[in-house]
Amino acid sequence: MRIGIVCYPTFGGSGVVATELGKELATKGHEIHFITYSQPVRLDFFSENISYHEVEVSRYPLFEYIPYESALTSKLIDVVKYEQLDLLHVHYAIPHASAAYFAKQILAEKGISLPFITTLHGTDITLVGRDASYEPVVTFAINHSDAVTSVSESLKRDTLENFAVTKEIDVIPNFIDLRRFSKKPKDHFRKAIAPHGEKLIVHTSNFRKVKRVQDVVRVFQRVRKQIPAKLLLIGDGPERVEIEKLCRELDICDDARFLGKQEAIEELLSVSDLFIMPSESESFGLAALEAMACQVPVITTNTGGMPELNVNGETGFMSDVGDVEDMAANAMKILSDDDTLAAFKKRALARARLFDINEILPQYESVYRRTLQCETAGT
Numbered sequence: 001m002r003i004g005i006v007c008y009p010t011f012g013g014s015g016v017v018a019t020e021l022g023k024e025l026a027t028k029g030h031e032i033h034f035i036t037y038s039q040p041v042r043l044d045f046f047s048e049n050i051s052y053h054e055v056e057v058s059r060y061p062l063f064e065y066i067p068y069e070s071a072l073t074s075k076l077i078d079v080v081k082y083e084q085l086d087l088l089h090v091h092y093a094i095p096h097a098s099a100a101y102f103a104k105q106i107l108a109e110k111g112i113s114l115p116f117i118t119t120l121h122g123t124d125i126t127l128v129g130r131d132a133s134y135e136p137v138v139t140f141a142i143n144h145s146d147a148v149t150s151v152s153e154s155l156k157r158d159t160l161e162n163f164a165v166t167k168e169i170d171v172i173p174n175f176i177d178l179r180r181f182s183k184k185p186k187d188h189f190r191k192a193i194a195p196h197g198e199k200l201i202v203h204t205s206n207f208r209k210v211k212r213v214q215d216v217v218r219v220f221q222r223v224r225k226q227i228p229a230k231l232l233l234i235g236d237g238p239e240r241v242e243i244e245k246l247c248r249e250l251d252i253c254d255d256a257r258f259l260g261k262q263e264a265i266e267e268l269l270s271v272s273d274l275f276i277m278p279s280e281s282e283s284f285g286l287a288a289l290e291a292m293a294c295q296v297p298v299i300t301t302n303t304g305g306m307p308e309l310n311v312n313g314e315t316g317f318m319s320d321v322g323d324v325e326d327m328a329a330n331a332m333k334i335l336s337d338d339d340t341l342a343a344f345k346k347r348a349l350a351r352a353r354l355f356d357i358n359e360i361l362p363q364y365e366s367v368y369r370r371t372l373q374c375e376t377a378g379t
Contacts, residue, residue, distance in 0.1 A: 001368060002031040004079060006072070006100065007091040009040040013286040014121035017151070017174055018091040019043050021364065024177070024357050026050045028365075033083055035075060037068070044263075053079050069095040069102075076103035080114055087146075087371060088116040089364075093125065094134060097141035115146040115375040117367060120169075122151070122283030122304070123210075125159050139163045147371045149364075152305030155283040170367060173308070174284045175360035176352055181293035183270045183349075190271035193257070198228040199335050202272040202296070204265060204287050205279075207237025214239070214246050215278035215324050219299070221250045222328035227335050231256040234268060269294035273341060274331055277301070280321050285309050293352040297334055297344035299327050309355075315348045
């Protein structure tokens with residue numbers, strides 16, 4: 001199949017999933033065309049089956065804001081016509097699904113069929129989509145997609161509860177490439193960070209308010225009083241200044257390291273003992289899955305899709321949003337005994353294997369084939 005993939009090219013979960021999916025599809029012989037405004041961060045290699053098409057957005061004095069949706073629609077039309085794509089797979093509802101619908105209608109007038117699949121990832125539904133100014137467009141775009149997928153049962157429920165969606169939604173969970181995300185032999189790196197055998201606690205995110213990174217710091221401060229430990233904060237974003245301020249107030253700066261955005265995150269996870277994700281909302285928890293694949297148990301909230309990934313008491317623990325005391329107590333249950341820690345690490349990896357990309361990829365291919373068959377049949 002010749003498939004166009006539309007996504008945001010940043011470090012966010014939707015862009016990561018879209019890019020990794022496209023790369024794996026290419027290894028299976030599909031022809032993949034990424035269409036976005038800059039090269040996706042995970043698109044770190046090219047093959048004969050992968051092409052990248054940049055959406056160029058011109059600035060005009062007439063527009064206060066750049067009309068990206070129109071530029072994307074035009075680029076989709078161009079790529080579909082000249083690359084003879086079979087279908088589009090758009091990730092994140094706004095503005096990708098609506099742009100795909102617009103492109104489909106324009107191409108239909110030229111006698112070109114363009115089915116498109118929309119994958120819902122989380123904040124496109126739970127935050128952006130609930131804005132009254134966007135809701136009608138989101139609802140329309142979902143209902144007029146040829147197929148719709150969601151990364152968790154929780155997100156599917158949120159979509160059906162908050163939008164007048166009549167389209168069937170297939171749940172296909174996020175996935176992990178276990179060839180990349182696995183425990184690496186990086187003991188020398190661990191010794192450099194924790195020279196006295198301290199436990200390593202890690203968090204990675206885009207440092208937005210919804211991630212509640214300050215709770216990570218508060219949990220770490222409580223654990224550190226009982227267990228020698230170091231904190232690795234991976235990522236960057238609008239909350240970083242406040243997080244740094246909190247570290248100073250709690251006097252933990254000597255044991256907390258801000259590492260910024262990292263490409264080889266699996267190497268850092270490989271030396272870690274515990275991952276903390278105290279998010280207010282998570283549609284799935286891809287960062288937690290990456291940690292589990294590297295044999296790192298997780299402390300998470302019980303919100304959104306997290307219960308579909310983190311098995312309480314087996315792969316880690318779950319707490320209510322904001323309950324840093326419970327999170328800290330659970331963290332110490334895991335870290336205070338080496339045998340207990342080893343058992344949690346083993347179970348975390350076993351759970352992660354259920355989300356291997358080789359298990360999930362056929363589900364997407366099935367949706368593609370079904371969508372093309374329906375398009376051919378005219379249904």
